Amino acid sequence: MTVLITQVYRRFSDLDPLGHVNNVVFLDYLQEARLRAFLQIDYDEILKLSQVMVHQSIDFRRPIFYSTEPLTIETWVNVVGNTSYRMKYRILSEVGDLAAEAESIMVCFDNDKAIPIPDKFRRALEGILEVE
Numbered sequence: 538m539t540v541l542i543t544q545v546y547r548r549f550s551d552l553d554p555l556g557h558v559n560n561v562v563f564l565d566y567l568q569e570a571r572l573r574a575f576l577q578i579d580y581d582e583i584l585k586l587s588q589v590m591v592h593q594s595i596d597f598r599r600p601i602f603y604s605t606e607p608l609t610i611e612t613w614v615n616v617v618g619n620t621s622y623r624m625k626y627r628i629l630s631e632v633g634d635l636a637a638e639a640e641s642i643m644v645c646f647d648n649d650k651a652i653p654i655p656d657k658f659r660r661a662l663e664g665i666l667e668v669e
Contacts, residue, residue, distance in 0.1 A: 539614075539665040541577045543570040544607035557600035564593065567626055567639055570610035574624075578661045586658060591621070592642040598635045606631035613667045620644055620651040622662050625669075 553559040575583040616623040626639040
């Protein structure tokens with residue numbers, strides 16, 4: 538499997554009153570991992586490409602507590618369509634325990650309508666494609 542690895546550090550402000558990372562903060566971690574994954578595939582035009590997220594889901598497996606050690610986020614692409622692609626994620630605690638699994642579907646767009654994924658970006662996505 539072509540898995541791109543990102544490490545993310547927790548901030549004290551990520552915690553809720555119960556002392557664990559608030560569930561909405563997981564979305565921030567996924568966003569960070571997604572951007573860093575694109576930088577790892579060396580697609581230099583990613584910030585010029587208009588995309589919108591049309592789906593995001595997270596299955597929470599265990600709470601994440603504060604630590605100065607980073608979380609590890611594994612990211613991969615498992616579907617590349619005509620105008621959209623699907624990314625999968627696994628968030629691992631500092632000791633490697635599975636904390637969450639997630640999925641997002643992104644759509645390329647221009648002038649408020651979906652457009653085909655640009656060829657260069659499609660090739661980059663297909664280069665890390667892992668069909669489950």
